[in-house]
Amino acid sequence: MTKLALMDLPTLGDVLKAHVISGKVLSSDLKEGQVVETLGGKKVTITLAGGPKVNGIKIKKADVNCANGVIHAITEVIL
Secondary structure (H helix, E strand, O other), X not given: OOXXXXXXXXXXXXXXXOOOOOOOOOHHHOOOOOEEEOOOOOEEEEEOOOOOXXXXXXXXXXXXXXXXXXXXXXXXXXX
């Protein structure tokens, strides 16, 4: 199956879009209680107490620069 065919699957595309926000946001830009909308239209909340989290999911590794933005690896899948 091609990458495009995979992205056309409604469930996979929705899951992937729930993990992406527009723009380049570094960990130093995150604020307690910040609400951000994902590309899939889902609202996620950032918390910082006890380490940065997205909807309660721990950010395992932050600020991984890549060609099209920055990645923050999390420990679970956002559904």
